[in-house]
Amino acid sequence: MSTPESLRGVVRGLHHVAIVVPSIAEARASYEGLGMSAGEPEYVADQKVNVLVCMAGDQRIELVEPAADDSPVAGFLARRGGGLHHLAFCVDDVAQAIETLMKRGLRMIDEAPRPGAHGTTIAFVHPGATGGVLMELVEEPDGH
Amino acid sequence: MSTPESLRGVVRGLHHVAIVVPSIAEARASYEGLGMSAGEPEYVADQKVNVLVCMAGDQRIELVEPAADDSPVAGFLARRGGGLHHLAFCVDDVAQAIETLMKRGLRMIDEAPRPGAHGTTIAFVHPGATGGVLMELVEEPDGH
Numbered sequence: 001m002s003t004p005e006s007l008r009g010v011v012r013g014l015h016h017v018a019i020v021v022p023s024i025a026e027a028r029a030s031y032e033g034l035g036m037s038a039g040e041p042e043y044v045a046d047q048k049v050n051v052l053v054c055m056a057g058d059q060r061i062e063l064v065e066p067a068a069d070d071s072p073v074a075g076f077l078a079r080r081g082g083g084l085h086h087l088a089f090c091v092d093d094v095a096q097a098i099e100t101l102m103k104r105g106l107r108m109i110d111e112a113p114r115p116g117a118h119g120t121t122i123a124f125v126h127p128g129a130t131g132g133v134l135m136e137l138v139e140e141p142d143g144h
Numbered sequence: 145m146s147t148p149e150s151l152r153g154v155v156r157g158l159h160h161v162a163i164v165v166p167s168i169a170e171a172r173a174s175y176e177g178l179g180m181s182a183g184e185p186e187y188v189a190d191q192k193v194n195v196l197v198c199m200a201g202d203q204r205i206e207l208v209e210p211a212a213d214d215s216p217v218a219g220f221l222a223r224r225g226g227g228l229h230h231l232a233f234c235v236d237d238v239a240q241a242i243e244t245l246m247k248r249g250l251r252m253i254d255e256a257p258r259p260g261a262h263g264t265t266i267a268f269v270h271p272g273a274t275g276g277v278l279m280e281l282v283e284e285p286d287g288h
Contacts, residue, residue: 010178010179011178011179011180011200011201012179012200012201013200013201013202013203014158014161014200014201014203014205017158017161017231019275019276019277021275021276022275026275027274027275030250030273030274030275031274033245033248033249033250034154034155034233034245034250034269034274034279035154035155035156036154036155056155056156056157056158056233057155057156057157057158057234058157059157059158061158061231063275080276081276082275082276082277083228083271083275083276083277084227084228084231084277087161087205087228089178089200090201101177101178104177105177106174106177106178125178127227129174130171130174130175130178131163131165131166131170131171131174131207131226131227132165132224132225132226132227133163133226133227133228135178
């Protein structure tokens with residue numbers, strides 16, 4: 001990688017915004033009405049959710065619906081209703097990012113990288129470290 | 145403008161993500177720790193808030209703290225604690241966007257454009273139209 005050492009392990013862009021909705025089928029008309037383009041929902045087994053990727057220009061917005069009562073987002077939906085769930089940021093190297101953030105005193109939910117959807121490697125930062133915002137770090141399989 | 149008629153009045157990118165925090169002074173270390181660059185907070189009189197713009201690569205993230213007890217975000221903070229507040233999307237023409245969205249059945253908070261910060265023109269979409277997400281439409285003074 002050509003990233004200078006001083007910039008490693010930190011976010012370098014917004015990967016996606018995740019929005020929890022009760023029903024992708026009901027929500028997609030609004031998001032398409034706003035002018036976003038969407039494909040077809042995909043089932044993500046690890047989280048027991050269906051995900052619809054909507055593109056607002058170049059920006060990826062993910063609509064997430066629970067696919068089972070014990071899905072991690074089912075509780076959020078029951079407690080808060082649908083809404084903004086988390087921000088995911090691009091990093092070059094999740095392991096390095098975790099090390100850097102912990103050295104800087106930021107609390108992590110995942111203190112080691114774990115597999116995400118589509119071959120990505122991810123880790124979640126604890127919302128207590130960011131003023132109440134759940135944040136995901138995403139390393140793409142090609143390092144971008 | 146060179147935008148085709150069929151694409152007018154719709155979002156063409158993410159302008160910013162707004163995050164409400166109890167204290168910008170306390171939050172900025174975490175956001176800088178994540179690798180975002182930040183300038184100095186600015187007071188936005190219309191909303192009675194202070195705003196700190198943080199850049200995650202090219203993406204603008206705005207930290208918003210109430211500057212008065214009757215600030216529109218003070219209630220959010222009291223009710224929910226800090227967290228994700230709204231998404232703002234770029235549009236070429238807010239008036240046209242409002243017309244298009246209302247024709248498509250999306251409920252608006254602002255049925256007419258109003259002035260935003262820094263010479264922008266804005267309108268808010270009702271969260272009931274988007275599955276619980278407050279969305280702002282932003283037209284930059286130069287039309288971008």
